[in-house]
Amino acid sequence: MAQPILHVTGLTMDFGGIRALNNIDLDVNEGEIVALIGPNGAGKTTFFNCVTGIYQPTKGEINVYNKHKGRQISLLGMKPNQVTQQGLARTFQNIRLFSQMTVLENVMIGRHCRTKSFIIGALLRDKRTLREEEEIIQKSHQILEKIGLTRYENEFAKNLPYGAQRRLEIARALATEPVLLLLDEPAAGMNPQETIELVSLIQEIAAEGQSILLIEHDMKLVMSLSERIFVMDYGKRIAEGTPEEIRHDPAVIKAYLGEEVDA
Amino acid sequence: MDYFIELLFSGLTRGSIYALIALGYTMVYGIIGLINFAHGEIYMIGAFTAFIVATILSILGFPALAIIVLAGLAAVVWSASYGYTIEKIAYKPLRHAPRLSPLISAIGMSMFLQNYVLLAQTSDFLPFPQLISDFNFMEPVAHIVGSTDLVILVTTTVVMICLTILIKYTKIGKAMRATSQDRMMAMLVGINVNRIISVTFIIGSSLAAIGGMLIASHIGQINFYIGFIAGIKAFTAAVLGGIGSIPGAVLGSVVLGLTESFATGYVSSDYEDVFAFSLLVLILIFKPSGILGKADTQKV
Amino acid sequence: MITFQELKRSFFISLWFVFLTFPIMVIRVDSIEKTVQWRWMNMLYVAVGAFILSLIFRYMMRRKEGQSADDDEETSTSDQHLIHRWLTVPRYRNIIYGVMLTLALVLPLVFSTYQTSIMTTALLYVVLGLGLNIVVGLAGLLDLGYVAFYAVGAYTYALLYHFFGMSFWIVLPLGGMLAAVFGILLGIPVLRLRGDYLAIVTLGFGEIIRLILENWGEFSQGPSGVSNIPRPSFFGIDMSLDTALIYIYYLMIAFVIFTIFIVNRLQNSRLGRAWVALREDEIACQAMGIDKMKTKLAAFSLGAFWAGIAGVIFAAKTTFISPRSFTFIESAIILSIVVLGGMGSIIGVIIGAMVLILLPEYLRFLSEYRMLAFGAILVCMMVFRPQGIIASVRRTYTYNKKETADGEGA
Ligand SMILES: Nc1ncnc2c1ncn2[C@@H]1O[C@H](COP(=O)(O)OP(=O)(O)OP(=O)(O)O)[C@@H](O)[C@H]1O
Ligand SMILES: [Mg+2]
Numbered sequence: 020m021a022q023p024i025l026h027v028t029g030l031t032m033d034f035g036g037i038r039a040l041n042n043i044d045l046d047v048n049e050g051e052i053v054a055l056i057g058p059n060g061a062g063k064t065t066f067f068n069c070v071t072g073i074y075q076p077t078k079g080e081i082n083v084y085n086k087h088k089g090r091q092i093s094l095l096g097m098k099p100n101q102v103t104q105q106g107l108a109r110t111f112q113n114i115r116l117f118s119q120m121t122v123l124e125n126v127m128i129g130r131h132c133r134t135k136s137f138i139i140g141a142l143l144r145d146k147r148t149l150r151e152e153e154e155i156i157q158k159s160h161q162i163l164e165k166i167g168l169t170r171y172e173n174e175f176a177k178n179l180p181y182g183a184q185r186r187l188e189i190a191r192a193l194a195t196e197p198v199l200l201l202l203d204e205p206a207a208g209m210n211p212q213e214t215i216e217l218v219s220l221i222q223e224i225a226a227e228g229q230s231i232l233l234i235e236h237d238m239k240l241v242m243s244l245s246e247r248i249f250v251m252d253y254g255k256r257i258a259e260g261t262p263e264e265i266r267h268d269p270a271v272i273k274a275y276l277g278e279e280v281d282a
Numbered sequence: 283m284d285y286f287i288e289l290l291f292s293g294l295t296r297g298s299i300y301a302l303i304a305l306g307y308t309m310v311y312g313i314i315g316l317i318n319f320a321h322g323e324i325y326m327i328g329a330f331t332a333f334i335v336a337t338i339l340s341i342l343g344f345p346a347l348a349i350i351v352l353a354g355l356a357a358v359v360w361s362a363s364y365g366y367t368i369e370k371i372a373y374k375p376l377r378h379a380p381r382l383s384p385l386i387s388a389i390g391m392s393m394f395l396q397n398y399v400l401l402a403q404t405s406d407f408l409p410f411p412q413l414i415s416d417f418n419f420m421e422p423v424a425h426i427v428g429s430t431d432l433v434i435l436v437t438t439t440v441v442m443i444c445l446t447i448l449i450k451y452t453k454i455g456k457a458m459r460a461t462s463q464d465r466m467m468a469m470l471v472g473i474n475v476n477r478i479i480s481v482t483f484i485i486g487s488s489l490a491a492i493g494g495m496l497i498a499s500h501i502g503q504i505n506f507y508i509g510f511i512a513g514i515k516a517f518t519a520a521v522l523g524g525i526g527s528i529p530g531a532v533l534g535s536v537v538l539g540l541t542e543s544f545a546t547g548y549v550s551s552d553y554e555d556v557f558a559f560s561l562l563v564l565i566l567i568f569k570p571s572g573i574l575g576k577a578d579t580q581k582v
Numbered sequence: 583m584i585t586f587q588e589l590k591r592s593f594f595i596s597l598w599f600v601f602l603t604f605p606i607m608v609i610r611v612d613s614i615e616k617t618v619q620w621r622w623m624n625m626l627y628v629a630v631g632a633f634i635l636s637l638i639f640r641y642m643m644r645r646k647e648g649q650s651a652d653d654d655e656e657t658s659t660s661d662q663h664l665i666h667r668w669l670t671v672p673r674y675r676n677i678i679y680g681v682m683l684t685l686a687l688v689l690p691l692v693f694s695t696y697q698t699s700i701m702t703t704a705l706l707y708v709v710l711g712l713g714l715n716i717v718v719g720l721a722g723l724l725d726l727g728y729v730a731f732y733a734v735g736a737y738t739y740a741l742l743y744h745f746f747g748m749s750f751w752i753v754l755p756l757g758g759m760l761a762a763v764f765g766i767l768l769g770i771p772v773l774r775l776r777g778d779y780l781a782i783v784t785l786g787f788g789e790i791i792r793l794i795l796e797n798w799g800e801f802s803q804g805p806s807g808v809s810n811i812p813r814p815s816f817f818g819i820d821m822s823l824d825t826a827l828i829y830i831y832y833l834m835i836a837f838v839i840f841t842i843f844i845v846n847r848l849q850n851s852r853l854g855r856a857w858v859a860l861r862e863d864e865i866a867c868q869a870m871g872i873d874k875m876k877t878k879l880a881a882f883s884l885g886a887f888w889a890g891i892a893g894v895i896f897a898a899k900t901t902f903i904s905p906r907s908f909t910f911i912e913s914a915i916i917l918s919i920v921v922l923g924g925m926g927s928i929i930g931v932i933i934g935a936m937v938l939i940l941l942p943e944y945l946r947f948l949s950e951y952r953m954l955a956f957g958a959i960l961v962c963m964m965v966f967r968p969q970g971i972i973a974s975v976r977r978t979y980t981y982n983k984k985e986t987a988d989g990e991g992a
Binding site: 071073098099100103104108109111115116117118119120121123124127128129131132133134136137138140141142144148151152155156173191192195 | 844847848851852853854855856858859861862863865866867868869870871872873874880884978979
């Protein structure tokens with residue numbers, strides 16, 4: 020299949036005077052792990068926000084490949100929930116869990132976009148609704164098992180250790196059955212042990228064919244996981260290529276200016 | 283034409299009173315992002331304090347000017363104290379609570395203060411003494427513009443100028459602006475944020491007290507409930523102008539005052555408050571950032 | 583225990599309050615008679631009161647801070663209180679419900695009609711509280727104009743009877759639906775707003791409705807209100823006043839049970855989870871695929887529906903309504919019930935309504951201080967116990983381990 024699952028062209032985003040994204044072209048193909056890197060304030064999170072419908076970009080095209088329809092669908096003007104429906108799911112750089120809900124419930128919320136029952140269903144509790152509810156619980160539980168959070172299942176999300184909260188964000192996003200999983204600095208604030216576990220978790224997920232677009236500052240993680248790296252600075256693309264190419268790219272080295280790119 | 287000018291002036295007078303109250307809303311909102319629901323009550327307490335002090339002084343036979351100054355002073359001192367205390371009790375412990383908690387607390391505070399005054403004083407309308415006597419030089423235009431209107435306009439203008447100077451040029455004013463832009467940053471550069479918040483409440487409350495005294499002598503009666511309506515209207519004005527913006531609050535107040543004055547003058551006075559509330563609902567729906575406010579995209 | 587430092591601090595706070603309350607508490611003037619009344623005793627009360635309260639305030643503050651420090655253990659073993667354990671275990675919960683129901687059913691047999699009538703009022707507030715609880719407690723939308731929907735329901739019955747002679751049972755669902763329609767019409771533009779703006783707009787809306795009812799005389803009979811509204815009928819049987827009141831009481835009981843049943847189902851559904859998630863974090867919620875507007879609108883209009891139904895019952899119960907029954911104060915009372923009881927908690931709201939409506943009725947000397955107390959309650963609850971008397975308990979889900987394995991095998 021030659022069609023990229025995410026196809027972004029000319030994406031530009033202005034905040035007042037600041038141009039946070041400048042004419043970004045980025046494709047992600049099926050089954051690929053792509054890393055999006057760049058110094059602080061480069062516009063990486065803004066890219067995610069535009070793609071997932073949280074910000075309306077100033078200019079540009081965002082398309083996602085819809086398997087059922089067999090064609091590209093434009094995400095422009097869609098609300099975040101519609102984008103999720105189309106198969107993009109994300110995690111947040113600053114953890115945004117539903118802190119007063121249990122871990123299982125957090126994941127169950129992720130199932131929301133793949134289920135239907137509403138007021139009538141809630142009141143009647145008919146067969147279909149009950150079946151759906153059962154399915155939500157089972158699937159959520161399976162995902163927690165996969166992510167390794169089963170023992171926290173009935174804890175409030177806010178009471179989880181930090182690393183587990185980051186993993187829960189991933190679990191919640193996976194529950195939406197995404198075509199493309201967008202991870203915003205999943206290893207931020209983790210200790211080396213947690214980071215190692217995270218890497219193997221992401222590899223496991225990827226092994227099942229999950230396409231991933233990943234923002235990360237931890238170069239070791241980026242180099243070991245990604246098949247392709249996209250580097251940006253001041254909202255512009257400065258390089259794109261395999262980890263090997265990026266490692267030796269003079270523009271990248273210059274942008275990081277002494278920051279350790281070696282790994 | 284006379285009628286038009288009369289309405290114009292009455293609108294401006296109203297507007298300037300709203301402005302005095304609206305500034306308190308806007309300043310507090312600018313600094314801690316809270317709709318200080320109890321602000322209208324501060325204004326009401328200012329009016330009551332002025333009423334009590336003015337009555338005592340007039341029984342004691344003080345001259346009119348002394349009464350005005352002393353009653354005004356007392357209103358400012360006590361309102362400011364109330365503002366300061368309320369912040370410490372009802373808002374400060376909630377600095378890090380979810381956004382709605384301080385708002386609910388503020389609503390509670392507003393109910394508490396209303397009933398506190400109701401129980402300690404009275405539920406009746408009290409006749410407020412005519413503090414401002416008619417000026418002779420106003421005689422020829424008295425049927426269009428009253429002397430009280432003139433005093434209100436002049437006082438408000440002076441107060442606004444003082445406030446602008448305070449905020450633009452003094453150290454505390456600069457600290458206030460810094461805090462409202464970025465509280466975290468202000469804290470890092472060594473500004474005592476708690477003190478700035480207190481000062482904001484004190485200034486806002488003082489302005490409301492002046493407003494309370496002026497309007498009470500303008501309308502001629504007060505009761506414990508005046509703060510509620512005035513508060514909502516002033517809040518409307520603040521939102522209309524763009525909440526958080528000080529010139530916005532003044533502009534919004536004038537626009538609201540004029541709208542009300544002309545609408546009641548030319549359309550119908552039965553629906554006076556409906557106009558204000560409808561305006562509030564409409565602005566919030568169609569332009570929640572107001573005339574001078576900036577639309578903010580929440581950072582994610 | 584209490585150190586000298588503490589006492590000294592409280593002493594100064596007490597002095598401050600003496601100064602603060604001096605003009606309002608101590609002086610009372612009559613500007614016409616030109617007399618001044620000095621009430622020095624009040625000063626003493628304030629001084630002592632402020633002294634004691636400041637000690638309590640700081641003690642509670644410290645306790646709260648201590649609590650949040652070891653929050654982890656607190657909440658993971660959230661059944662620290664006996665009440666909580668009762669509420670989490672379904673069997674205990676059913677026992678509580680059973681006892682409450684029995685008490686409620688025998689009440690009219692034991693007490694006078696007057697008492698029963700007061701109880702009916704309290705139950706009406708339970709329904710209103712549960713309805714507002716959907717909006718505020720579950721979905722986190724602060725609706726300060728809830729009473730407007732209550733008014734819509736009440737006036738629907740009053741006017742449909744007045745103009746078309748329609749009966750209670752026909753209007754009951756109509757009143758609810760009309761209120762829900764108002765909720766949707768208001769909600770569509772307004773629910774986009776940030777939480778605090780939403781609060782103010784709904785407040786404005788509530789006042790607009792009241793002012794229209796007051797001023798549009800031909801339609802609503804203005805400030806004098808609508809009287810002679812018939813009580814609900816029972817298969818056309820004529821009832822004496824006493825019987826009618828007891829009949830309404832039992833209707834109310836049935837209605838409360840119905841409401842609890844519905845709210846409980848909503849709460850434990852896909853929609854209910856979406857509400858709570860929306861309350862917790864709107865952006866994350868949308869990013870998880872929840873349609874923000876649709877979900878909020880559902881909460882808002884369901885809340886309105888309940889207020890509308892309660893309004894119809896209110897009109898039928900009192901047989902007279904006027905705009906004065908639908909002031910902001912009323913919204914504030916309902917909000918106090920929800921906040922005191924515990925946002926999102928059904929039992930909490932029931933207890934909140936009982937405490938706030940019955941207590942002032944029975945402690946007559948307190949009724950003057952009712953609104954003062956409501957205000958204080960809102961502040962104190964927010965400062966010391968934002969989760970309310972009975973914090974809502976998140977449900978734990980059971981699933982079939984074997985079935986999971988089967989699912990994977992298939
Ligand atoms: N809502 C907003 N309003 C105004 N400016 C914004 C907004 N969101 C982002 N920006 C600006 O856009 C630029 C890019 O920010 P962004 O968060 O995308 O950076 P980033 O690459 O994710 O950085 P980091 O590695 O620190 O997360 C920054 O200058 C930031 O201040
Ligand atoms: Mg970022």
